[in-house]
Amino acid sequence: MMTMVTRERTRVTKVLVAGSGAVGKTTLVKVLKFGQGMDESQTDQKYNRTPFLELETIPVAKWEGSGSGSPGSILMVDVAGQLALPLHALRDLTSIALDHLSLVLLVFSADNMQSLIDLKDWMELVKSHFKDRTNETPQFVLLMNKCDLPPVMDRALIEHIRSADPSIIAYFETSCKTGMGISELTVWLAKRMSVNDQGRNI
C-alpha cells in the first residue's frame, strides 16, 4: 500500500534585527526563540560580540495569537552592531541580510542614548538598499530594550522620532532580563504574520 505524504510549505518571514552593539539584539533573538527571560547567571556572562551575522529560525506556531492556520517561521537576521567594521553583512552580504525583508527591528538600549541616535544610520542603510532596487520602503519597529535599567532618554524624544517617520509602524519596550514586553512583541508579530497570510508577506 502506498502512503500519501502531504508536503506543507512553510512560509518564512524575514526580519532584520538592527542596532548598535550590546543593546541586546542577540539576547532578544534567543529570548524570542526559547520563550523565557534571561536568568541571573546569563546577566553576569561576558559579552559575546556577534562578529558578523547569525541566522535563527523561529517557528511562530507556539506564540500566542498565531491563530489556527500555519503562520510559518520567522527568519531572524542578527547582524554585528558596529556598522563601521571593515566587513559588515549589510554591505558585504547584502542579499542575505537585506533582500526579501519583511520587517526591521530597530533595537536600542534604555541606558544608552547613543544607541538611539545610531538607529538613523541603520534606517538610512536599509532604506537606500530598497530605494536602489524596488522603490519599496520596508517597515520598521522601534524597540527599547533593557527597560529593567533606568532610561536615560526622554519619552518625548522617542515619540518624536517615531511620529516623524511613517515607516516606523510600532514601538515596544522590552527587557530580556525580566521578560517585560516580550509577549506583547510576540503577540504583535504573530498577529501580523497571520493577517498577512492572506495577502503579501508582512
Ligand SMILES: Nc1nc2c(ncn2[C@@H]2O[C@H](COP(=O)(O)OP(=O)(O)O)[C@@H](O)[C@H]2O)c(=O)[nH]1
Ligand atoms: N540588564 C539587561 N541586560 C541585557 C538585556 N538584554 C541583553 N542584556 C545584556 O547586554 C549584553 C549585550 O547583549 P547582546 O545580546 O550580546 O547584544 P548585541 O550586541 O546587541 O547582540 C549582554 O551582556 C546581555 O546579557 C536586558 O534587557 N537587560
Ligand SMILES: [Mg+2]
Ligand atoms: Mg549580537
